[in-house]
Amino acid sequence: MAGVRDAGSRLESRTAYLLIAPLFILLGSFVFFPAAFSFYVSLFHYDPFNHSIYYVGFNNYLSVFDSPLFRLAVINALIYTTVVVSTQTFLAFGLALLFNRRFLISKVTRAFVFLPAITSSVALSIIFIWFFSKQGLLNYILAPLGIASQNWLFSTTYAFPSIMMLNIFSTSPYFMIMYLAGLQSIPSPIMEAAAIDGVISPWSKFRYFYFPMLTFTTLFVVILGIIGSIQLFDQVFVMTDGGPAYATYVPMIYIFNRAYLYPGLIGVSAAASFLLFVIIMVITIAQRNFLKEMKW
Amino acid sequence: MVTPSELFRYAIHKFRHLLRGNGGTEELEINRMSLPRKLLLEAAMIMVAVVYVVPFYWMVLKATRISILANFPPDLNPFSRTSFNNFINNFHQVWSFGNFPTWYFNSILVSSVVVTTSVMVGAMAGYAFARLKFRGRNILFYVVLGTLMIPFPVILIASYVFMVDIGWINSYQGLILPQIASAVNVFLMRQYFLTIPSEIEDAAKIDGLRPWQIFYRISAPLAKPAFAASAIYTFIGSWNNFLWPLLEAQTVNYWTLPLALNFFKGANGTQIYWNQMMMADILALIPTFIIYMIFERYFIQGISLTGTKG
Amino acid sequence: MGVCVSNLVVQYGTTRAVDNVSFEVRDGEFLVILGPSGCGKTTILRCIAGLVEPTSGEITIDGRVVNGIYPSERNIAMVFQNYALYPHMTVHDNIALNMKMKKIPKPEIEKRVKDVALKLQISELLQKKPRQLSGGQAQRVGLARAMVRDPAAFLMDEPLSNLDAKLRNEMRDEMKRFQKITGRSIVYVTHDQIEAMTLGDRILVLNHGKAIQIDEPRKLFDEPNHLFVAGFLGNPPMNIMPCDVRLTGAGRYDMKFGSNRVKVEIKDSMTPSASTSMGFRPTDVIISDDGPFRASLDYVELLGTEMNAHFRIGEGRFIARLLRDSITEKLFQTKSGTDVSFGVRANRIFIFDSLSGHRYNALLDSADA
Ligand SMILES: Nc1ncnc2c1ncn2[C@@H]1O[C@H](COP(=O)(O)OP(=O)(O)O)[C@@H](O)[C@H]1O
Ligand SMILES: [Mg+2]
Numbered sequence: 001m002a003g004v005r006d007a008g009s010r011l012e013s014r015t016a017y018l019l020i021a022p023l024f025i026l027l028g029s030f031v032f033f034p035a036a037f038s039f040y041v042s043l044f045h046y047d048p049f050n051h052s053i054y055y056v057g058f059n060n061y062l063s064v065f066d067s068p069l070f071r072l073a074v075i076n077a078l079i080y081t082t083v084v085v086s087t088q089t090f091l092a093f094g095l096a097l098l099f100n101r102r103f104l105i106s107k108v109t110r111a112f113v114f115l116p117a118i119t120s121s122v123a124l125s126i127i128f129i130w131f132f133s134k135q136g137l138l139n140y141i142l143a144p145l146g147i148a149s150q151n152w153l154f155s156t157t158y159a160f161p162s163i164m165m166l167n168i169f170s171t172s173p174y175f176m177i178m179y180l181a182g183l184q185s186i187p188s189p190i191m192e193a194a195a196i197d198g199v200i201s202p203w204s205k206f207r208y209f210y211f212p213m214l215t216f217t218t219l220f221v222v223i224l225g226i227i228g229s230i231q232l233f234d235q236v237f238v239m240t241d242g243g244p245a246y247a248t249y250v251p252m253i254y255i256f257n258r259a260y261l262y263p264g265l266i267g268v269s270a271a272a273s274f275l276l277f278v279i280i281m282v283i284t285i286a287q288r289n290f291l292k293e294m295k296w
Numbered sequence: 297m298v299t300p301s302e303l304f305r306y307a308i309h310k311f312r313h314l315l316r317g318n319g320g321t322e323e324l325e326i327n328r329m330s331l332p333r334k335l336l337l338e339a340a341m342i343m344v345a346v347v348y349v350v351p352f353y354w355m356v357l358k359a360t361r362i363s364i365l366a367n368f369p370p371d372l373n374p375f376s377r378t379s380f381n382n383f384i385n386n387f388h389q390v391w392s393f394g395n396f397p398t399w400y401f402n403s404i405l406v407s408s409v410v411v412t413t414s415v416m417v418g419a420m421a422g423y424a425f426a427r428l429k430f431r432g433r434n435i436l437f438y439v440v441l442g443t444l445m446i447p448f449p450v451i452l453i454a455s456y457v458f459m460v461d462i463g464w465i466n467s468y469q470g471l472i473l474p475q476i477a478s479a480v481n482v483f484l485m486r487q488y489f490l491t492i493p494s495e496i497e498d499a500a501k502i503d504g505l506r507p508w509q510i511f512y513r514i515s516a517p518l519a520k521p522a523f524a525a526s527a528i529y530t531f532i533g534s535w536n537n538f539l540w541p542l543l544e545a546q547t548v549n550y551w552t553l554p555l556a557l558n559f560f561k562g563a564n565g566t567q568i569y570w571n572q573m574m575m576a577d578i579l580a581l582i583p584t585f586i587i588y589m590i591f592e593r594y595f596i597q598g599i600s601l602t603g604t605k606g
Numbered sequence: 607m608g609v610c611v612s613n614l615v616v617q618y619g620t621t622r623a624v625d626n627v628s629f630e631v632r633d634g635e636f637l638v639i640l641g642p643s644g645c646g647k648t649t650i651l652r653c654i655a656g657l658v659e660p661t662s663g664e665i666t667i668d669g670r671v672v673n674g675i676y677p678s679e680r681n682i683a684m685v686f687q688n689y690a691l692y693p694h695m696t697v698h699d700n701i702a703l704n705m706k707m708k709k710i711p712k713p714e715i716e717k718r719v720k721d722v723a724l725k726l727q728i729s730e731l732l733q734k735k736p737r738q739l740s741g742g743q744a745q746r747v748g749l750a751r752a753m754v755r756d757p758a759a760f761l762m763d764e765p766l767s768n769l770d771a772k773l774r775n776e777m778r779d780e781m782k783r784f785q786k787i788t789g790r791s792i793v794y795v796t797h798d799q800i801e802a803m804t805l806g807d808r809i810l811v812l813n814h815g816k817a818i819q820i821d822e823p824r825k826l827f828d829e830p831n832h833l834f835v836a837g838f839l840g841n842p843p844m845n846i847m848p849c850d851v852r853l854t855g856a857g858r859y860d861m862k863f864g865s866n867r868v869k870v871e872i873k874d875s876m877t878p879s880a881s882t883s884m885g886f887r888p889t890d891v892i893i894s895d896d897g898p899f900r901a902s903l904d905y906v907e908l909l910g911t912e913m914n915a916h917f918r919i920g921e922g923r924f925i926a927r928l929l930r931d932s933i934t935e936k937l938f939q940t941k942s943g944t945d946v947s948f949g950v951r952a953n954r955i956f957i958f959d960s961l962s963g964h965r966y967n968a969l970l971d972s973a974d975a
Contacts, residue, residue, distance in 0.1 A: 009429065009659060011506065011507060011676070012428050012429055012430070012507050013428065013429065013430035013431065015424075015428060015506070015507040015508050015511075016424040016428035016429070016430035016433070016507075017424075017430060018508075019420040019421060019423060019424040019428070019508075019511070020420070020421045020424045020425070020436065022417045022420065022421075023417050023418070023420070023421040023440070023477060023482060024436070026417065026473070026476050026477035027439075027440070027443060027477045029473070030451070030455060030473060030474040030476075030477055031443050031446065031451055031477060032443075033454075033458070034450075034451045034452075034454035034455040034458060035446050035450055035451055035454065036454075037454040037457070037458060038450050038451065038453055038454035040454075041453065041454055041457055046457065048457055048460045048461055049460070095344065098337065098340055098341060098344065099341060101337065103334070103337075103338060103341075105338050105341055105342070106338075106341055108345075109341040109342060109344065109345035110341075110345075111592060112345040112348050112349050113344060113345060113348045114588075114592075115348055115349070115352055116348065117532075118532055118581075118584045118585065118587075118588045119352075119536070119581060119584070120535065120536030120538065120553070120554050120557070120580060120581075120584075121536060121538060121554075122536075122538050122554040122555075122557045122558050123554075123557055123577040123580055123581060124351075126557060126558075126560075126561055126573055126574075126577055127351045127352075127354070127355050127574070127577065128351070129561065130354070130358070130570055130574075131351060131354075137350070137351075137354065169348075173348070227447070231447060231448060231449060233538075233539055234538045234539065237538075237542075237558075238538075238558050238561065251449075252449060255449055255452075255453065256539075256542075256543075259452075259453050259456055259457075259543070260456075260542075260543060266453065266457055269453050270453045270454065270457075273447075273449040273450050273452065273453050274450060276447065276449050276450075277446075277447050277449070277450045280447050281445075284445075493688055493690060495686045495687075495688055495690035496690045496691075496692060496693075498652075498655070498657050498677075498684070498686070498690065499684065499686065499690040499691075499692070499751075500692070500703075501656075501657060501676070501677040501678065502655060502656075502657075502677045502678055502682070502683065502684050502704075503678060503703050503704035503707060503751075504678030504679075504704055504707035504708060505678075505703075505707060506676075509707075514692055514694075517694045518693060518694055
């Protein structure tokens with residue numbers, strides 16, 4: 001817009017800089033600086049508590065690579081992400097289709113389904129510690145089926161699936177809202193025309209309209225789901241702290257422990273966080289290329 | 297090419313639609329639907345709702361029991377006279393446990409400061425990006441959106457080290473400041489300001505308002521729904537934030553409620569006092585629940601935008 | 607006095623929204639800027655208001671150069687197409703805001719708000735919010751908000767475009783009354799030629815950012831000095847027929863369209879090779895057996911008391927807007943493709959340069975088929 005400025009443009013741009021200044025001061029101090037600093041730290045043996053700081057090059061990265069624990073954590077995270085994201089996306093879409101009605105009852109019941117979205121992950125985790133505990137609801141439900149009661153979170157086989165279940169339970173409503181928004185943005189004349197064309201059964205509506213029209217919502221939900229899942233921390237920390245026997249060990253626990261429990265390993269922690277960053281980027285870019293193929 | 301910014305733009309697009317609330321596909325179902333089918337659907341909705349309510353119902357139930365063991369047969373009525381007495385009793389126990397009032401106060405303090413500042417900072421910047429012309433506007437806006445690409449762990453460790461270095465571990469400013477800058481709030485505000493016809497601001501200029509007066513007298517009052525939406529989910533996000541306080545608040549004096557809840561889990565050695573834990577959960581839930589009840593509409597609008605949750 | 611715009615240029619990237627436009631609005635004059643959508647009307651208005659800083663050019667309001675001066679300091683008021691009322695303020699506060707900003711004492715504000723409300727008949731609306739108003743009421747409030755400031759000039763950007771047809775007619779009268787009671791200069795932008803013709807003391811016709819002609823409505827219609835004006839004004843607009851030109855003597859030319867010939871004397875110079883068009887208004891066509899021209903009838907449309915007869919001459923087409931009488935009525939029975947003789951009212955044929963659009967100063971000598 002060369003040459004075209006509002007009268008009083010200096011007043012305007014000065015106001016603008018004043019208005020964005022707080023944001024950029026905060027972003028600079030608490031986002032950009034830490035991000036850069038994090039890379040710097042990852043190249044050092046960095047122990048701020050004992051004032052022992054020296055350059056180690058890429059050794060931190062090498063030790064993360066060499067760590068079987070980190071590898072295990074990444075594999076766990078990938079398994080977790082695959083299961084949780086696919087299930088919750090499916091469930092969210094299903095719930096949205098169910099609740100996308102103008103019944104009074106749908107408004108009321110919907111409000112209950114959103115409850116996990118406002119509950120803190122710690123509180124939810126605690127409720128689910130009970131759910132999976134020996135005296136908990138899960139055993140109560142399974143008892144008639146003749147399944148012996150046990151504390152599911154103490155089992156190396158079932159602890160991780162239990163956490164998956166909790167997260168599917170609590171994040172599905174969240175993504176359901178996005179699908180609801182998507183469904184409501186389909187103009188009703190389109191569905192009326194479809195009805196006239198004989199698209200009446202719920203399945204054909206889903207197959208030929210809702211699903212293809214909400215492809216982008218689906219990909220959005222999937223990407224957000226992946227980013228959230230790979231960074232899983234709160235629930236694992238509260239419910240199992242990575243155990244039993246590393247069955248629920250995930251990268252964020254690895255990173256957290258190295259920063260928090262072993263101050264001498266902060267550099268390693270930073271290096272691991274960068275590797276996690278790379279993994280997230282790779283997945284995001286892969287998704288992006290996938291999206292590029294699609295016309296929407 | 298789909299970048300996070302486009303994703304968010306898309307989300308906002310949906311969000312705007314929700315804001316206006318003109319009915320979509322849901323409307324046409326209703327006339328044509330046969331009664332049995334309608335009843336079937338309603339039953340399904342109720343079942344789903346029950347599944348979602350049960351854990352919370354149980355939370356309330358446990359908070360109205362005194363015994364740490366499950367009764368047999370279980371007493372499922374949380375509204376009896378004894379239940380109420382137990383509830384009060386449990387409340388006293390939790391409230392006088394450790395520094396519970398302090399933790400509650402800390403949570404309220406941190407969240408309310410984060411909400412007010414974050415929403416204000418977001419609104420100011422969002423307005424500038426939407427309406428004011430200045431050199432570097434587009435680049436700076438992409439810089440803001442770019443922060444969405446940086447995953448939290450990368451920032452986390454260095455922020456922690458930084459806080460240690462400058463001695464802000466165990467401080468309110470250390471708890472609050474890193475939570476304020478929110479690209480999502482900026483983006484939401486900007487999108488909302490863009491929907492306000494620019495002629496209204498032209499008229500205000502002719503009426504003698506300066507740019508900042510247009511912002512706070514004309515545009516900001518018109519953006520109330522956007523303020524509400526971003527305030528609500530900023531509040532919930534901050535109230536429930538666990539990981540940052542976990543690193544930052546290392547002495548009990550600076551704990552927030554999620555840390556306290558986690559502490560309750562292991563507070564009594566091996567014996568788990570469900571009644572107290574659930575009581576604490578309830579206390580932590582009350583403010584978000586009240587806000588949710590009042591502003592459910594805005595909350596849902598906000599969520600369809602923010603996407604990820606702790 | 608009034609508003610003076612000289613050599614105004616506004617460049618948006620590669621598009622030149624306003625291209626060297628100059629004009630003057632006299633004190634108390636109602637000047638209409640007319641042109642198709644996207645031709646730069648709004649941009650000119652916004653330059654005068656100070657909402658857009660021109661790339662170059664000077665704007666004078668009441669004898670004072672206002673370039674770079676903040677909009678509110680320019681002593682103008684603006685009325686918008688979408689009313690641009692402040693949605694969160696009552697009608698009263700909408701009107702009063704400007705005076706509040708000027709720190710005018712409250713009793714004075716109240717008095718002036720009441721005053722304009724009375725004049726524009728919106729007194730009962732003062733406590734309402736904009737969304738409770740109908741389109742016509744909202745625009746009245748827009749006018750009141752502008753009027754209360756008693757500016758040197760009013761700038762109005764298609765103020766009636768958002769109203770339905772019936773209301774628009776009513777509000778047109780309102781605008782006339784508005785000019786009378788305010789007595790100020792008005793710059794009024796529209797793409798509606800009826801509005802322009804009925805309201806304007808003078809009309810500035812704009813196309814692609816260029817000022818084409820500025821004249822009184824009657825003169826603009828009767829003597830368009832540009833092909834664009836001829837083709838824009840009138841419904842249907844002027845018929846334009848491409849012609850072959852031959853020089854026959856000093857300043858004398860032979861023009862042919864189809865088998866028809868016109869001999870003209872052109873006072874200003876013309877290159878015979880240049881592509882040239884002849885124009886005449888549909889209402890100036892006379893059907894008569896001794897008319898000098900011939901064209902083949904295409905079809906006839908009945909409008910009521912009038913009719914549109916569509917003709918072809920070779921590749922060209924034109925329309926005749928005719929009153930129904932014993933002669934023209936016969937056209938209904940005439941077969942499509944039949945040759946019909948016609949004439950054009952004396953001195954109502956215009957010769958244009960097809961490329962530049964410029965109208966030649968031409969005198970008709972004779973015509974025949
Ligand atoms: N802010 C702007 N940025 C870029 N181009 C613009 C801007 N405003 C107007 N234009 C362009 O300038 C031309 C004139 O616009 P405008 O004055 O609004 O036309 P009108 O009011 O006659 O319809 C159009 O081609 C339009 O696209
Ligand atoms: Mg315009």
